[in-house]
Amino acid sequence: MYLSSRIQNIKPSFIREILKVTAQSDAISFAGGLPNKDLFPLNELNAASSLVFAEHGVDALQYAATEGYPPLKQWISDQYRIREGLEVKPEQIVITNGSQQAFDLIGKVLLNEGDPLAIEQPGYLGAIQAFSFFRPAWQSVRLDEGGMNLDDIRKALKCSTRLFYSVPNFQNPTGLSHPNQNREAVADMLRDQECFFIQDDPYGAIQFSEQRYLSYASLLPNQTILLGSFSKTVVPAFRLGWVVVPEALIDPFLIAKQAIDLHTNSFCQRVLHEYVSGDSFAPHLTNIIDNYRAQKQAMVDAVVEMMPGGVSCSDPEGGMFIWLKLPENISARELLEYCMERKVVFVPGDTFYLGAEDGNELRMNYSCLSAEKIREGVKIMADGINQLASRSR
Amino acid sequence: MYLSSRIQNIKPSFIREILKVTAQSDAISFAGGLPNKDLFPLNELNAASSLVFAEHGVDALQYAATEGYPPLKQWISDQYRIREGLEVKPEQIVITNGSQQAFDLIGKVLLNEGDPLAIEQPGYLGAIQAFSFFRPAWQSVRLDEGGMNLDDIRKALKCSTRLFYSVPNFQNPTGLSHPNQNREAVADMLRDQECFFIQDDPYGAIQFSEQRYLSYASLLPNQTILLGSFSKTVVPAFRLGWVVVPEALIDPFLIAKQAIDLHTNSFCQRVLHEYVSGDSFAPHLTNIIDNYRAQKQAMVDAVVEMMPGGVSCSDPEGGMFIWLKLPENISARELLEYCMERKVVFVPGDTFYLGAEDGNELRMNYSCLSAEKIREGVKIMADGINQLASRSR
Known part of the structure; x- marks a missing residue:
């Protein structure tokens, strides 16, 4: 079939593939990058929407x-x-x-x-x-x-x-x-x-x-x-x-x-x-910042407490992700295999490099999980790292 | 400045330029292609929107x-x-x-x-x-x-x-x-x-x-x-x-x-x-069809009644436009100049051809105008055609 040259080299996102696997299960997913939907300003947007219909009328359409x-x-x-x-x-x-x-x-x-x-x-x-x-x-x-x-x-x-x-x-x-x-x-x-x-x-x-x-x-x-x-x-x-x-x-x-x-x-x-432009946006922003800050802290603390020596992570001042570096001889893709069997997922770091295929880095998202779930998932990852490390010794 | 080759050959739409001219005036515009906003299902969409907020909640966001x-x-x-x-x-x-x-x-x-x-x-x-x-x-x-x-x-x-x-x-x-x-x-x-x-x-x-x-x-x-x-x-x-x-x-x-x-x-x-998917869409569709049919008929009738011999137009079975052919020796761009001075606009037909610059065809939109306004605008166009024809004789 005739397709443009530009489309033929492009593969679907690996992240998307991981998300498909985890969407229906009770997995602990550090793989996504979604904002926390429990923090969405549902009522405020509902009110704003009604106001637009009432005050802007057909001009809004x-x-x-x-x-x-x-x-x-x-x-x-x-x-x-x-x-x-x-x-x-x-x-x-x-x-x-x-x-x-x-x-x-x-x-x-x-x-x-x-x-x-x-x-x-x-x-x-x-x-x-x-x-x-x-x-x-x-x-x-x-x-x-x-x-x-x-x-x-x-x-x-x-x-x-x-x-x-x-x-x-x-x-x-x-x-x-x-x-x-x-x-x-x-x-x-x-x-x-x-x-x-x-x-x-x-x-x-x-x-x-x-x-x-x-x-x-x-x-x-x-x-x-x-x-x-x-x-x-x-x-x-x-x-x-x-x-x-x-x-x-x-x-x-x-x-x-x-x-x-x-x-x-x-x-x-x-x-x-x-x-x-209304009064409720500023407190909303404070609220999501406070939540994400606490989730980030729970994840960084869990990594520091539970993961073996040789593992390091970023400690972000904002956003939704931390970056983990495993010991040099540990493969992020192998760790992912271990973790997926135990219903924990993250994104191997090579995904974010041009042309790389594996490595010892990975991305973890914290924005949608409770501190308890974060600790539970990090524990499984730590076990996996220990097991892979003992195997490679 | 460095721009991609693809952007350098593209000009802003002539239609958009005409619409800018007429947006603030009391012109009779046959130039646009907008659906008639007075027919928008405002209340029904308002109700549907409230329902989505109430029943789908944050999943909708x-x-x-x-x-x-x-x-x-x-x-x-x-x-x-x-x-x-x-x-x-x-x-x-x-x-x-x-x-x-x-x-x-x-x-x-x-x-x-x-x-x-x-x-x-x-x-x-x-x-x-x-x-x-x-x-x-x-x-x-x-x-x-x-x-x-x-x-x-x-x-x-x-x-x-x-x-x-x-x-x-x-x-x-x-x-x-x-x-x-x-x-x-x-x-x-x-x-x-x-x-x-x-x-x-x-x-x-x-x-x-x-x-x-x-x-x-x-x-x-x-x-x-x-x-x-x-x-x-x-x-x-x-x-x-x-x-x-x-x-x-x-x-x-x-x-x-x-x-x-x-x-x-x-x-x-x-x-x-x-x-x-609700009950009000079918009657809405019937309503816009009835309206546009009547507007189309008003326009075709006005053209037939008021325009001189040698002018012909399409009689569409649907949609929002008719296509007018002027006598061969009349320029649509010249007619537009005449009409714009009298606050009537349409789109010269060459706009819709690759590489053309003028011609004797033009597009007229009827969806947003009353039968009265349609007749008023067609009358001015007819006068213009007659004047241009007498000049070119």
């Missing part, structure tokens, strides 16, 4: 502007000013169908086949999938507690890299954040190069600490593309995210968005705006 | 399946059986962000740069825009009252055309429908060729007559891709459409959809399903 609902764009712009001291004009914001759609827009507007695209490694799988359709020449930039590897960036820039993709805050999959010093060094290297820095920030508002992180948009104002999402802070079902682009890119992004789907669901944009 | 909400897919499948006698498995259906998104999915999965893509001429502008991003080699197939031109199809097939795009029922822009005999002849030519027929059908349910049209999905079951939309029958703001693909294409389409935006707004899929 007609075709709408490609760029998004103006009051929502204004609200997002205000948040950047209030929370980060950033000046973002509402015109620079395009509302998207989840921030996932922003990858597709960026690819459509900025990527030719074979163009170099740099991504931190390990990196977000959804971005790798979406950008892969445009068949870029991937450049990999190692990420660790110190941030992005500057030598790797230097190398990528020598190859005329056009785009850098990164999740500087509470990254998926690692939970790491780039230190400010690293951000400044990276920005110095990129400044005035023909290169855009894509700062994906789905977890930015879910921060456990008081640390102030520099936004790339303040370091590289004309070169940064900012992504944002309401999926983690409000609900995923509405598929509402946004992309902030430098002014020179506004028109190309609108043309691309119009071709892709005319505009994003405008009824839900109004409902969301009613909700986030 | 979480991440959901890439392919769409299963009961909605089942309902669409049932409708094909009931209305057209077509067997479409729910698995073949992917819910999209409006049927516009289906163009992007088709392009992602089936088009390499330079692949021949045939489209009826005049043809739907949104499809031309969306497919243009994949830089196909366009093949044009003339369309008239007899349907698609068979010689042009023969020529397109000789160039190994992979995809045919068409709106066989109540087409946008012309309002024409392909006669069944033409459909059978086209299908005979395409059968067993490595070529998909894309039957876009946004207006299929808005039919004024009793005529039964053959679906390409029954003529070419393994080669037809069917598009559908709720934007014209329910509301556009929800951005809900769908694509039906042959079984061999299901996986590639799901992989592409996952990369584009993970899934379509699932809350609104549930609300829509509550509504369309």
Whole structure:
């Protein structure tokens, strides 16, 4: 059968396959990346929805502007000013169908086949999938507690890299954040190069600490593309995210968005705006932060307490994931096999690397589990690590 | 500035530009293509929305399946059986962000740069825009009252055309429908060729007559891709459409959809399903059909009564548009200039042709105007035609 070349190299997500296995069982899943649905503001969204029907009437149901609902764009712009001291004009914001759609827009507007695209490694799988359709020449930039590897960036820039993709805050999959010093060094290297820095920030508002992180948009104002999402802070079902682009890119992004789907669901944009601009959003945000912080702490504590020496993990300041490093000689895929038999799942770390097939790292999600379940699952993982370690001795 | 090659050739829609001009004025616009918002089922959707919040709870707000909400897919499948006698498995259906998104999915999965893509001429502008991003080699197939031109199809097939795009029922822009005999002849030519027929059908349910049209999905079951939309029958703001693909294409389409935006707004899929599967949808559909039929008739009657000899128009059996042919020596763009000064707008026909710049055809929309306003606008157009005709004599 005749298919485009671009589709033929792309495989369905391994994560999706794991989730299928665990969806119907009583498994303890550290594999997912879903926000905790028990924390969704159900009643508040119901009220906001009724209000939109009552006060906006049929105008809320007609075709709408490609760029998004103006009051929502204004609200997002205000948040950047209030929370980060950033000046973002509402015109620079395009509302998207989840921030996932922003990858597709960026690819459509900025990527030719074979163009170099740099991504931190390990990196977000959804971005790798979406950008892969445009068949870029991937450049990999190692990420660790110190941030992005500057030598790797230097190398990528020598190859005329056009785009850098990164999740500087509470990254998926690692939970790491780039230190400010690293951000400044990276920005110095990129400044005035023909290169855009894509700062994906789905977890930015879910921060456990008081640390102030520099936004790339303040370091590289004309070169940064900012992504944002309401999926983690409000609900995923509405598929509402946004992309902030430098002014020179506004028109190309609108043309691309119009071709892709005319505009994003405008009824839900109004409902969301009613909700986030009201009084109950701030306490809601505090509530999910408090919950996720406690879940993260339960997971880190359990790992420290129960796992053998040679295992280390990240201790994120926000977001929904921790990153585990097993002793060098232990395979994450083998551990997964052991754990799946005992109904515990996680995501092997190689999934988040370009071209890797196994390794000793893995991702664990804590957002949907009680402290008890977290301890129960970590215990089984610890047993598995001990067993694999004794076998390999 | 560095942009992808694909974006550099694409211009914003001329229609969009016209609509901007007329949005704030008291113009009589035949230029739009919006459904009539006064006919939206506001109270029913409000009730359906409340029901979803009350009965589905937080499950309606979480991440959901890439392919769409299963009961909605089942309902669409049932409708094909009931209305057209077509067997479409729910698995073949992917819910999209409006049927516009289906163009992007088709392009992602089936088009390499330079692949021949045939489209009826005049043809739907949104499809031309969306497919243009994949830089196909366009093949044009003339369309008239007899349907698609068979010689042009023969020529397109000789160039190994992979995809045919068409709106066989109540087409946008012309309002024409392909006669069944033409459909059978086209299908005979395409059968067993490595070529998909894309039957876009946004207006299929808005039919004024009793005529039964053959679906390409029954003529070419393994080669037809069917598009559908709720934007014209329910509301556009929800951005809900769908694509039906042959079984061999299901996986590639799901992989592409996952990369584009993970899934379509699932809350609104549930609300829509509550509504369309209830008792009030059938009378609603009858109501919009009756209204649009009356508006269409008012427009055709006004044209026949007021316009000079040499002007002809289509008399659609459904949809929202008529197609006007002016005498050969009259320019639609010049007529538009005359009319815009008098606050009447329509869309010059060249907009719907690949590469054309002017001509004597134009598109008129009737769905949002009263019979009085229709007559008032047609009168001004008739005056303009007479004036241009006297000038060119």
